[in-house]
Structure formats: C-alpha cells, structure tokens
Amino acid sequence: LSLFAVVGLGLLTVWGTELRGLLVGAGFLGIVVGLAARQTLGSMLAGFVLMFSRPFTIGDWVRVGDQDGIVTDITIFNTRLENFDGEFVVIPNDKVSNQAIINRSQKGLLRLRVDVGIDYADDPDHAKQVALEAISDLPEVVNAPPPQVFPKSFGDSAVVMEMRFWIDHPTPPRKWKAVSAVVTSVKEAFEAEGIKIPFPQQELSGRAETGGFRVQDVTESTAEPVEPREQD
Incomplete structure (x- = not known):
C-alpha cells in the first residue's frame, strides 16, 4: 500500500497536479474518519465488556443513567430498553458503560417504601402494629424479609411513618x-381502628394588644367640620 501511495503521488507530481490542497483535504478526511472510527470502536469494545461482565440480561428491569425500562436487546454496539410508555430507547454501549446501572431484577427481590402520616393525637406504636398487620396479610408482599414500619419524621400536620416491604420477581x-x-x-x-390520616393544615393564633395606639377611620358624615382660619 505504501508503494502504491508513493507511486500515485509521483504520478500526480509529474502530471502537474497541485498536491497541497489534496493533502489538506486528505488530512481533514482522515480526522473525520478517525473520530467516527473512535466512537464506533469505543461502542464495540464497551459491548464486549458488557457481554463478559453481564451487569444485566434481556428481560431485566434496569435503570441506565436517566433511562428506566426493560432490556429487550443487547448488541455489540448498543443496548435497547423498552420504557413504561411503550417507547424503545437505544443507548450506545460506550454511554452504558460510563453511567451508573441499577438492576432491579438481578436479586429477585425489591424493597419498596411508602410514607403515611398519622395524627399527633394518635399512638405511633399502635399505628405501627396496625400497619404491619395490614401489610403482612397481602399476597403481593413477601414476608421474608419481613415488612417494617417505623416513625420517620415530624410533618407539618402529622407524624410521618415509613412502611418498607419487599416484592419478589420485581417488574413495574x-x-x-x-x-x-x-x-x-x-x-x-x-x-x-380510628387512626386518623390528617389533611395538611395550618394553625393560626393571635395575641392581645399590649400597647400602642389604634388608628380609626373617620367617615365624611361623622367627621367634625373644621373652621377656616383667617390669614394674618
């Protein structure tokens, strides 16, 4: 190839062809091709890494960066997800390998959290026990690991309790x-059980006047007439 290139350049020189513009154009073309090849090779190498490391398989529920969905296809160059709106998202493998990957299917179990607020007048321990019994009886929730309920924080209108529970074979x-x-x-x-889940509310309070003065509006009908003064 080198020999053919040298011969070709020699012939162009003999024929009087201007080589400077040709070489500049070839240089720009080489840069463009090199960048494209770099991206393609990067995706290809990332595809091989994904296939060997296997952070997910087809059918897994994953989150890649800000994309969430079910893996439907894995190729050397890209990974395809189906999101929950029925859209297919194609992600180049070099981007997949450079982002955080969350696999919700790999363990076979997924823990979920739901918050609930109870009135400040209610007993948190009693509410905790009632919530645990209500969750444990559900067929949608597994009991190993067992559900958990505990007071989490003080809200504006309620004591916030967090309920944690697990599901198996997690899917959306x-x-x-x-x-x-x-x-x-x-x-x-x-x-x-008579446990109240309160609405958001605000409590307004006032205080008695302790001093100062009150400004009173005087209407035109009750105001006393003002006598005009003579100018000196």
Whole structure:
C-alpha cells in the first residue's frame, strides 16, 4: 500500500497536479474518519465488556443513567430498553458503560417504601402494629424479609411513618400493584381502628394588644367640620 501511495503521488507530481490542497483535504478526511472510527470502536469494545461482565440480561428491569425500562436487546454496539410508555430507547454501549446501572431484577427481590402520616393525637406504636398487620396479610408482599414500619419524621400536620416491604420477581406492574394494595389496606385498617390520616393544615393564633395606639377611620358624615382660619 505504501508503494502504491508513493507511486500515485509521483504520478500526480509529474502530471502537474497541485498536491497541497489534496493533502489538506486528505488530512481533514482522515480526522473525520478517525473520530467516527473512535466512537464506533469505543461502542464495540464497551459491548464486549458488557457481554463478559453481564451487569444485566434481556428481560431485566434496569435503570441506565436517566433511562428506566426493560432490556429487550443487547448488541455489540448498543443496548435497547423498552420504557413504561411503550417507547424503545437505544443507548450506545460506550454511554452504558460510563453511567451508573441499577438492576432491579438481578436479586429477585425489591424493597419498596411508602410514607403515611398519622395524627399527633394518635399512638405511633399502635399505628405501627396496625400497619404491619395490614401489610403482612397481602399476597403481593413477601414476608421474608419481613415488612417494617417505623416513625420517620415530624410533618407539618402529622407524624410521618415509613412502611418498607419487599416484592419478589420485581417488574413495574408488580411494583405498582403492591404499592396500591398496601395503600388501600393500611387506609382501611386505620379507619377501622380510628387512626386518623390528617389533611395538611395550618394553625393560626393571635395575641392581645399590649400597647400602642389604634388608628380609626373617620367617615365624611361623622367627621367634625373644621373652621377656616383667617390669614394674618
């Protein structure tokens, strides 16, 4: 190839062809091709790394960067996800390998969290026990590891309690089904036990006047007439 290149350049010189413009154009073309090849080779190498390290497989529920969905295809160059709106997202493998990957399917279990507020007048220990019983009886929730409920924080209108529970074979539909079942079951259990889930509210208070003076409006009908003064 080198010999052919030298011969070709020699012939162009003999024929009087201007080589400076040709060489500049070839240089720019080489830069463009090199950048494209670099990106392609980067995606290809990342694809081989993903295939050997196997951070996820087809059918896994993963989050790659800000993309969340089910893995539908893995090639040497890119990874395809189907998100929860039915859209297919194609991500180059070099971007996949450079971002955080969360695999929710690999362990076979997924822990979920739901917050609930109880009135300040209610007993947190009693509310905790009622919530635990309501969650443990649900078929959508596994009991190993067992569910957990504990007071989390003081809210503006309620004591906030966090409910933690696990589901098996995690998928988006199973997640939302379990969350819906927990919310419904705990609400019904609280209502049966008289535990109040308060609405957001604000408490206004006033104080008595301790001094100062009051400005009173005087209407035109009650105001006393003012006598005009003579000018000196």
